Amino acid sequence: MIWVETIIQGILLGGLYALFAAGLSLVFGIMRLVNLAHGDLIVLGAYLILLLVTLTGLSPFVAAAVAMPFMFALGYGLQKFMLNRVLGDDILPPLLVTFGLSVVLQNALLEGFSADSQRIQSGPLSTASIEVAGLNLGVMPLLTFASALAVIIGLNQLFYRTSLGRAFRATSDDPTTASLMGIKPAGIFAKATGIAMIIVTIAALYLGMRSNFDPSIGPARLIYAFEAVIIGGLGSLWGTLAGGVIIGVAQTVGAAINPEWQILAGHMAFLIVLLVRPRGLFPRAVD
Amino acid sequence: MTNAHSDYSVQTRTKASSISSVVAVLLIVLAIALPAFASRSLIQDMFFILTMLVLAQFWNLLAGYGGLVSVGQQAFVGIGAYAMFSVVILMGFDPVPSILIAGVAALLLAIPTAFFAFRLQGAYFAIGTWVIAEVVRLLVAQWKAVGGGTGTSLPRTATREMWFTETIETLFGVRSAAARDILAYWLAVVLAVATIAGIYWLLRTKRGLGLAAVRDNIEAAKSVGVDAVRMKWTVFLVSAFGTGIAGGLIYMQKARISPDAAFSLQDWTAYVIFIVVIGGMGTIEGPILGVLVFFILQSLLADYGSWYLMALGVIGITIMLFAPRGLWGLFSDRTGIELFPVRRRLTGGPLSNTPPSSKEE
Amino acid sequence: MTILALKNVSKSFGALKVTDNVSFEVPEGMALGIIGPNGAGKSTLFNLITGNIGADSGSIEFLGRDVTRTPARQRCVSGVGRSFQIPQPFSKLTVYENLLVAGTFGRDKSEAEVAHTCAIILERTELISKANAPAGGLSLLERKRLELARAMATHPRLLLLDEIAGGLTDAECQSLIETIKAIHAEGVTIIWIEHVLHALNSVVERLLVLDFGKVIGVGDPAAIMESKEVKEIYLGIEI
Amino acid sequence: MTVLIETRDLTARYGDFQALFGVDLTLGEGETVAIIGANGAGKTTLMRSLCGVLKNAPDSIRFEDRAIGDRPADEIMAMGIAMVPEGRKLFPSLSVEENLQIGAYGRQTGGYWSLETVYELFPVLKERRRNPGTALSGGQQQMVAIGRALMSNPRVLLCDEISLGLAPVIIKDIYKAVPKIRASGASMIVVEQDIGQAMAVADRVYCMMEGRITLSGRPGELEREAIHNAYFGAAA
Amino acid sequence: QGAKIKLGYVSPQSGPLAAFAEADNFILSNFGATEVAKNFEVIVKDSQSNPNRAAEVAKELIIDDEVDMILVASTPETTNPVATTAEAEGVPVISTIAPWQPWFIGQQGNPGAPDSWQPFDYAYHFFWGLEDVISVFTAMWAQLDTNKQVGGLFPNDGDGNAWGDANVGFPPVLEKLGYGLVDPGRYQNLTDDFSAQINAFKQGNVEIVTGVPIPPDFTTFWNQAKQQGFTPKAASIGKAILFPQAVEALGDAGNNLSSEVWWSPSHPFKSSLNGLSSGEVAAAYTESTGKQWTQPIGFVHALFELATDVMGRVSDAGDGDAVAEAIAASNLQTVVGPVAFDGKGLPPFAAKNICKTPLVGGQWRLKDGGGYDLVIVDNSDQPSIPTAGTMQPIG
Ligand SMILES: Nc1ncnc2c1ncn2[C@@H]1O[C@H](COP(=O)(O)OP(=O)(O)OP(=O)(O)O)[C@@H](O)[C@H]1O
Ligand SMILES: Nc1ncnc2c1ncn2[C@@H]1O[C@H](COP(=O)(O)OP(=O)(O)OP(=O)(O)O)[C@@H](O)[C@H]1O
Ligand SMILES: CC(C)C[C@H](N)C(=O)O
Ligand SMILES: [Mg+2]
Ligand SMILES: [Mg+2]
Numbered sequence A: 001m002i003w004v005e006t007i008i009q010g011i012l013l014g015g016l017y018a019l020f021a022a023g024l025s026l027v028f029g030i031m032r033l034v035n036l037a038h039g040d041l042i043v044l045g046a047y048l049i050l051l052l053v054t055l056t057g058l059s060p061f062v063a064a065a066v067a068m069p070f071m072f073a074l075g076y077g078l079q080k081f082m083l084n085r086v087l088g089d090d091i092l093p094p095l096l097v098t099f100g101l102s103v104v105l106q107n108a109l110l111e112g113f114s115a116d117s118q119r120i121q122s123g124p125l126s127t128a129s130i131e132v133a134g135l136n137l138g139v140m141p142l143l144t145f146a147s148a149l150a151v152i153i154g155l156n157q158l159f160y161r162t163s164l165g166r167a168f169r170a171t172s173d174d175p176t177t178a179s180l181m182g183i184k185p186a187g188i189f190a191k192a193t194g195i196a197m198i199i200v201t202i203a204a205l206y207l208g209m210r211s212n213f214d215p216s217i218g219p220a221r222l223i224y225a226f227e228a229v230i231i232g233g234l235g236s237l238w239g240t241l242a243g244g245v246i247i248g249v250a251q252t253v254g255a256a257i258n259p260e261w262q263i264l265a266g267h268m269a270f271l272i273v274l275l276v277r278p279r280g281l282f283p284r285a286v287d
Numbered sequence B: 001m002t003n004a005h006s007d008y009s010v011q012t013r014t015k016a017s018s019i020s021s022v023v024a025v026l027l028i029v030l031a032i033a034l035p036a037f038a039s040r041s042l043i044q045d046m047f048f049i050l051t052m053l054v055l056a057q058f059w060n061l062l063a064g065y066g067g068l069v070s071v072g073q074q075a076f077v078g079i080g081a082y083a084m085f086s087v088v089i090l091m092g093f094d095p096v097p098s099i100l101i102a103g104v105a106a107l108l109l110a111i112p113t114a115f116f117a118f119r120l121q122g123a124y125f126a127i128g129t130w131v132i133a134e135v136v137r138l139l140v141a142q143w144k145a146v147g148g149g150t151g152t153s154l155p156r157t158a159t160r161e162m163w164f165t166e167t168i169e170t171l172f173g174v175r176s177a178a179a180r181d182i183l184a185y186w187l188a189v190v191l192a193v194a195t196i197a198g199i200y201w202l203l204r205t206k207r208g209l210g211l212a213a214v215r216d217n218i219e220a221a222k223s224v225g226v227d228a229v230r231m232k233w234t235v236f237l238v239s240a241f242g243t244g245i246a247g248g249l250i251y252m253q254k255a256r257i258s259p260d261a262a263f264s265l266q267d268w269t270a271y272v273i274f275i276v277v278i279g280g281m282g283t284i285e286g287p288i289l290g291v292l293v294f295f296i297l298q299s300l301l302a303d304y305g306s307w308y309l310m311a312l313g314v315i316g317i318t319i320m321l322f323a324p325r326g327l328w329g330l331f332s333d334r335t336g337i338e339l340f341p342v343r344r345r346l347t348g349g350p351l352s353n354t355p356p357s358s359k360e361e
Numbered sequence C: 001m002t003i004l005a006l007k008n009v010s011k012s013f014g015a016l017k018v019t020d021n022v023s024f025e026v027p028e029g030m031a032l033g034i035i036g037p038n039g040a041g042k043s044t045l046f047n048l049i050t051g052n053i054g055a056d057s058g059s060i061e062f063l064g065r066d067v068t069r070t071p072a073r074q075r076c077v078s079g080v081g082r083s084f085q086i087p088q089p090f091s092k093l094t095v096y097e098n099l100l101v102a103g104t105f106g107r108d109k110s111e112a113e114v115a116h117t118c119a120i121i122l123e124r125t126e127l128i129s130k131a132n133a134p135a136g137g138l139s140l141l142e143r144k145r146l147e148l149a150r151a152m153a154t155h156p157r158l159l160l161l162d163e164i165a166g167g168l169t170d171a172e173c174q175s176l177i178e179t180i181k182a183i184h185a186e187g188v189t190i191i192w193i194e195h196v197l198h199a200l201n202s203v204v205e206r207l208l209v210l211d212f213g214k215v216i217g218v219g220d221p222a223a224i225m226e227s228k229e230v231k232e233i234y235l236g237i238e239i
Numbered sequence D: 001m002t003v004l005i006e007t008r009d010l011t012a013r014y015g016d017f018q019a020l021f022g023v024d025l026t027l028g029e030g031e032t033v034a035i036i037g038a039n040g041a042g043k044t045t046l047m048r049s050l051c052g053v054l055k056n057a058p059d060s061i062r063f064e065d066r067a068i069g070d071r072p073a074d075e076i077m078a079m080g081i082a083m084v085p086e087g088r089k090l091f092p093s094l095s096v097e098e099n100l101q102i103g104a105y106g107r108q109t110g111g112y113w114s115l116e117t118v119y120e121l122f123p124v125l126k127e128r129r130r131n132p133g134t135a136l137s138g139g140q141q142q143m144v145a146i147g148r149a150l151m152s153n154p155r156v157l158l159c160d161e162i163s164l165g166l167a168p169v170i171i172k173d174i175y176k177a178v179p180k181i182r183a184s185g186a187s188m189i190v191v192e193q194d195i196g197q198a199m200a201v202a203d204r205v206y207c208m209m210e211g212r213i214t215l216s217g218r219p220g221e222l223e224r225e226a227i228h229n230a231y232f233g234a235a236a
Numbered sequence E: 001q002g003a004k005i006k007l008g009y010v011s012p013q014s015g016p017l018a019a020f021a022e023a024d025n026f027i028l029s030n031f032g033a034t035e036v037a038k039n040f041e042v043i044v045k046d047s048q049s050n051p052n053r054a055a056e057v058a059k060e061l062i063i064d065d066e067v068d069m070i071l072v073a074s075t076p077e078t079t080n081p082v083a084t085t086a087e088a089e090g091v092p093v094i095s096t097i098a099p100w101q102p103w104f105i106g107q108q109g110n111p112g113a114p115d116s117w118q119p120f121d122y123a124y125h126f127f128w129g130l131e132d133v134i135s136v137f138t139a140m141w142a143q144l145d146t147n148k149q150v151g152g153l154f155p156n157d158g159d160g161n162a163w164g165d166a167n168v169g170f171p172p173v174l175e176k177l178g179y180g181l182v183d184p185g186r187y188q189n190l191t192d193d194f195s196a197q198i199n200a201f202k203q204g205n206v207e208i209v210t211g212v213p214i215p216p217d218f219t220t221f222w223n224q225a226k227q228q229g230f231t232p233k234a235a236s237i238g239k240a241i242l243f244p245q246a247v248e249a250l251g252d253a254g255n256n257l258s259s260e261v262w263w264s265p266s267h268p269f270k271s272s273l274n275g276l277s278s279g280e281v282a283a284a285y286t287e288s289t290g291k292q293w294t295q296p297i298g299f300v301h302a303l304f305e306l307a308t309d310v311m312g313r314v315s316d317a318g319d320g321d322a323v324a325e326a327i328a329a330s331n332l333q334t335v336v337g338p339v340a341f342d343g344k345g346l347p348p349f350a351a352k353n354i355c356k357t358p359l360v361g362g363q364w365r366l367k368d369g370g371g372y373d374l375v376i377v378d379n380s381d382q383p384s385i386p387t388a389g390t391m392q393p394i395g
Helices: A002-031 A038-056 A060-081 A092-113 A123-127 A139-161 A163-173 A175-180 A185-210 A218-232 A237-257 A259-276 B015-036 B040-065 B074-091 B095-117 B122-140 B156-160 B165-172 B176-204 B206-216 B218-223 B228-254 B265-279 B285-304 B306-322 B326-335 B349-353 C042-050 C072-077 C095-107 C111-124 C140-153 C170-185 C197-201 C221-226 C228-235 D043-050 D073-079 D096-102 D115-121 D123-127 D138-150 D168-183 D195-201 D224-232 E024-032 E051-064 E076-089 E100-107 E130-142 E158-163 E170-176 E195-203 E215-227 E244-248 E278-289 E296-312 E320-328
Strands: A129-132 A135-138 B008-011 B345-348 C002-013 C016-027 C031-035 C057-062 C080-082 C158-162 C189-193 C206-211 C214-219 D003-014 D017-028 D032-037 D061-063 D081-084 D156-160 D187-191 D204-209 D212-217 E005-011 E040-046 E069-073 E093-096 E123-126 E149-153 E180-182 E208-211 E234-237 E258-261 E331-334 E337-340 E360-366 E372-378
Touching: A002 A038, A002 A135, A002 A139, A002 A163, A002 A185, A002 A218, A002 A237, A002 E195, A038 A060, A038 A092, A038 A185, A038 A218, A060 A185, A092 A218, A092 B265, A092 B306, A123 A139, A123 A185, A123 E215, A129 A139, A135 A139, A135 E215, A139 A163, A139 A185, A139 A237, A139 E215, A163 A175, A163 A185, A163 D096, A175 A185, A175 D073, A185 E215, A218 A237, A218 A259, A218 B122, A237 A259, A237 E195, A259 B095, A259 B122, A259 E195, B008 C111, B015 B040, B015 B165, B015 B176, B040 B176, B040 B206, B040 B228, B040 B265, B040 B285, B040 E051, B074 B095, B074 B122, B074 B228, B074 B265, B095 B122, B095 B176, B095 B228, B122 B265, B156 E076, B165 B176, B176 B206, B176 B228, B176 E076, B206 B218, B206 B228, B206 C095, B218 B228, B218 C072, B265 B285, B265 B306, B265 B326, B285 B306, B285 B326, B345 B349, B345 C111, C002 C042, C002 C189, C016 C042, C016 C057, C016 C189, C016 C214, C031 C042, C031 C197, C042 C057, C042 C072, C042 C080, C042 C158, C042 C189, C072 C080, C072 C095, C080 C140, C095 C111, C095 C140, C111 C140, C140 C158, C140 C170, C170 C189, C170 C197, C197 C221, C206 C221, C206 C228, C214 C221, C214 C228, C221 C228, C228 D168, D003 D043, D003 D187, D017 D043, D017 D187, D017 D212, D032 D043, D032 D195, D043 D081, D043 D156, D043 D187, D073 D081, D081 D138, D096 D115, D096 D138, D115 D123, D115 D138, D123 D138, D138 D156, D138 D168, D168 D187, D168 D195, E005 E024, E005 E051, E005 E076, E005 E296, E024 E040, E024 E278, E024 E296, E040 E051, E040 E296, E051 E069, E051 E076, E069 E076, E069 E296, E076 E093, E076 E100, E076 E123, E076 E158, E093 E296, E100 E123, E100 E158, E123 E320, E130 E158, E130 E170, E130 E234, E130 E258, E130 E360, E130 E372, E149 E170, E149 E195, E149 E215, E170 E180, E195 E215, E215 E244, E244 E372, E258 E372, E278 E296, E296 E320, E296 E331
Parallel strands: C031 C189, C031 C206, C080 C158, C158 C189, D032 D187, D032 D204, D081 D156, D156 D187, E005 E040, E005 E069, E069 E093, E093 E123, E149 E180, E149 E208, E208 E234, E234 E258
Antiparallel strands: A129 A135, B008 B345, C002 C016, C002 C057, C206 C214, D003 D017, D003 D061, D204 D212, E258 E360, E331 E337, E360 E372
16 A cells, blocks of 8 residues: 555656656757756746735736746747757757856846745645545645646647647757748747746746745756656657656655665666667657 | 879968967976965965866867767766765875876766766767766765765865875975965866876877767768777766866865765856856867856856856856857957867868968958 | 678668568679669668668678678778768868778778878869868768768778769769779779669669669669669659 | 749858859749759759848849848748758658648648649658658658648749659659649749759759859750850850 | 954855845844954855855965954855865864754764764854754653654755764664654655655654754645645754744644744843844844844854954964964853853863854744744753743644
8 A cells, every 4th residue: 555655646746747847848859958947947937926926915826827928928038039049959059058047047036036935825725635545645746747737738739739839840850941831940949938938837836836945946856857858758748747757656666665765766767767768768750 | 183193291280389389388387386486375276277177178078079968077076076085084095196096986987877878869968967977976975984965074184194295385385284285286287287188189199080070970980980989988988087086186175075065066067068168169278268267257256146156147148149169269260270270181282272271262 | 702792681660671681792893783763772771781770680791701790880991981872971070081080990090191092082082172171061962072082081892872973964973983983993892872874874784673672683784774673663664 | 924033143152152143033923944053053052042041132032023032931931932942851750741731831822732732743642641751762752842832832932953862753753743833823943953854844944153144045045065065164 | 453353254145045144244234333343354255055165265265365263154064164174274263053963073084983083173163962952852842742753854964964863863862762763764855755754654653753854845745744644743843944934935834833942032142242132133133124033143143242252362363273272262151142162061072162052942833913933932951041832732
């Protein structure tokens, strides 16, 4: 029973990681953009939601919905005026620019909000639980997982069922040729980053509700998100969910053996998957 | 086309490079003599500059020449430093020779790392090396004998009785702490000179050509007989060894270690990448220029706390956006000056009527 | 003597069998042409011979030795030179340095030993004026010439050429033919994949036809071109 | 005949290297124009300028009397100029059908060309519609590239060396399609090495050498020798 | 009177530990307003919560600024590198706000080999020790009716390793006092899931939780515990709930969490610098910043009290050995209590360099209008510090 519970908790944790990773997976898959500022953008989103909640007294969920257009615009602008200029075959320039962005964001948030830990209050929801077959499952983790699932399904629909999705994939293959199809690569990339930022806002909502955050907390989460994206396979959204779950389960199982091994176990799972499948679980035919 | 084969010859030397080799020798002599008249704070600044330069050169060798963008070099700094600390603390070695052990430890770690990471490409490689460094950090944090997650300090007996310090104390008439700084500085000078000379030598041999070929197009390189795998192994192991030595030396001077500090992504990889990219990747001059810029920024702004870091971030972004080949790239594109030229230029025959540096019309 | 022998070589990409039980032998000093519809598996065959991809089954012998599992670079050192259908220059190196890489590593010599030969090859392939230009800036056909030049710089005993005449004007084509004939005259064995048939037929002594990964005919070029199958599936002449 | 595309003193450079020197060219409504020339003559560069991948002076290219020299490729495509690029350039992560569909992304005007009519033109593509575009043979890929460009019902179709590297049988198939394309009302500029083919399909021919147009005229009126000279620069 | 005496001050003003240094500006300007401050020049450096950076700024202070003495505060991540550097350079340093074990033992080459430990010549530290926090916690628990089963949350960092240490930490003392300890092992900071610990606690029938997690980890733990139906009677936690904001972040779930109290407005001590009582210092802080008082205020203030006192007793501030001697000879009544390096309550190896300050226990109580108050509920070790209530069970 303990093991069943451990694994279920791991799967739910995986939902959180997948949520952190989904936006990353989107920009990574479409633009080969290794966004080192992703974690800090999530923290920024959390502060935005917090601000809305404290200023207007809205429920966090409504506040997140209100924050989404702002975050979309931020992503759009960021991509259009900054990141587009460094995209190319070489992964380093975007890596460095987003690293710079990460440093700037962290310290700007520090100046703006101080180093105090904050939390988005969600009232009784944060400790609520339901009993399923003798297991106490937190409502918040279940919601997190459900949101991750919804995000992945939504993105998949967008990607594989719409012409915008085709344009995303085409541009990711070859921006120059895509422009010959009437696609504005710069605009498409900006839309993609905008959409990624909407997902970031959802991730921020759960990050902010489940635990404390402060301006420095972003990077620590980034590595799990990257692991989820990479073991899932570049550009595969279901893969990202699977990757998140693998890391989550590895962590809880590792911790159940000994808490010293919790984080290590997640990393080891990542390394082992890559050892067996160097291009991830669901690699794209060409990349 | 006539078959009157005229005499061809190959040149790598340029006028600037001949001048710079003379200047280099003078600089080295000056660097060695520096402690005789410089203040201690200058010596320490120089130590910082030189060790960061070494890290930057090795990262540049990996990424700029080998095409291996590693985000996990902190693993080698950390393992080197910890190896040095552990033989000093647990086995009573002297710290100075232990620096070599630091390099060997990093080399040993690099072997399994390479086995794994070479299966990965591009961004996968970058993230893979980062995770490996995390794993090593977490493992070292479990090593209770050197303080676990808390960290530890070099025993004071070991630092006080370190090789050469007494000689330096009497030579310059300074206290032992200052003597240790001078010792560390000299070791850093030796390491930096050896690093630059070694890398330059490597690039001038045919291995340098092979490296460039592998970076450009690995399939084609294999098809013309370049052993791509061996090339990658060579640069990876050499970089790890050098990075480990630098790690040992840096922590010999710091005398205190903890896993979070020694395996810091920010200090030992992110800043190093920043230095290389600001200066100009894929050149030897780039990291030299980059480390100077980085140092100047740090001394001007470090007291402004978070504003300093913000400024650093903004500068990094700006340079990437407006001078993607770095400051040295910007400079040498304009002037054509190369201090460490590696380009093989064919002259003679029908080429002799066009002087090498003139641009096509 | 036989320089190259393939025995029952097969290769699949997923469900697609691209090379299907291919066997043939090439005597040293011969010039062999390969034709076949697009996607027949010609370039894949080259990749198998050079070791850029590994065979699923069957064996490949070069100079009497089994090289089926030998890595690409060793096959190059022992005398297999190739050009790529889609040119693969070392784009940040200069044209001359591209050749130096091939010369030094492909022949296991020092730079000084090959410096002059490489310059001469540039002359022969009419690239000498671009010697010090970065290869990344070459036009498509200059890149194709560079492919040929670089393959020559490895001093091959067996030279594999993949569609190097496409897109040439008549005169350019003629000069390319002369160059290849000259190389052949020096004793180098040549296998040439080409859709420009008149160029191919003015050099090769034997023609091999590939379709759906299978060898469907080998023989005298004139006879092959007359065969019903080739007319139908390759030339598109209905009989 | 109304003029669709007109270039005036078009120049193009790659960094320090000038690839086009004052090219003047016109394409009339309903016309098919061929451009021939030795390698490196600048044909691809000209096409890349026309479709907006390379930026030029605004006035150096006019389309229906609008200056478009400095417009980006996506805008130009929306105006009705579609390109079949050198080397096919299919999107590997899209299926054949998706590759075709995306051709109409920037211009959904309706018109003769649709999935059905493209499949009618190249029946083999219908069989392979679910395959990734890159799993096709070179010639089939060329068909997809042409179909993709047609999907936007372009006013002008630019084709850069569509026969390069193709088996003779495929080249025949593709050139068989040209009359059907013209019949649907598209004007074409065809870059071709194979002078015979070019002469067979074109209303007019331009010959390029070293970044300049050295000869132009109707196929029937041009002499072999003149073409040869235009290629190799002997006094005309 | 000649040149000013140069003091260097290092604390984590940015980065994850910045909350500790939040009151720095207030304290520095208070110090600047005193008469004696005219003799001093204070050079402030930020460790950025980064041990590498801490060591670097310490070197800068010593070598570039040539300070006469260094003051350093807040968590081993900052105090230890600074103290180690100063000791190696022969510059006197006074340190605070880190339990003495991680400070002293953490600076030894081999923390696992007590016979190799050596005292320092220039580094001095005042704060409390683990034995004090253990004693305070157990005294608080004794006020409740529990089954004496304790669950430990000890991370693998300077604090966690010291608290959970089998020789100098919680385990031996708890055992002696008849408590059972469930210690699942050292976890890494910023862990996202505590199911393993919660399961272990549930299985071990735990009614009391203790540990030194960082704030986000405690929030994660506490929420998950409630979700998974684990509700202990007492939770006495170091570090994570030091600051009111961190407790507020728990919403209503922070009520009756307990913690050690090193300084509070009700501590019956006065500043030797400006004569203000603890309560007055705290009030002044709230007035000037609009924020609730925090515990580091008293200790950082005391750091400057001690520095002024020491420098007042030496003739040549530049003579490091004399200054170190003067520190050792201190006997000062500060706003955090008496400071004298007399070895009281300390094992012999630490007697020379460390002075212990009083420690009591407190509970966070939800205020009517929102927010929390820290109420002192146990003073068994320090009867002079008044309590304002008794320990209440959570729930
Ligand atoms: N790496 C690969 N993965 C999957 N399929 C491949 C790969 N390489 C080639 N193919 C497929 O194998 C088949 C044979 O390809 P190959 O390049 O050998 O053809 P070819 O005969 O050289 O054709 P062409 O004359 O057009 O160059 C094609 O259907 C191609 O799509
Ligand atoms: N990206 C580039 N950078 C520098 N020079 C280039 C670039 N692309 C083409 N060139 C040069 O411009 C000239 C014209 O090239 P272009 O590709 O237009 O020729 P083309 O007529 O299409 O030739 P081909 O028949 O080889 O395709 C060539 O000399 C080529 O070297
Ligand atoms: C860094 C320390 C001052 C924190 C201490 N362990 C406490 O709980 O109060
Ligand atoms: Mg082919
Ligand atoms: Mg072309």
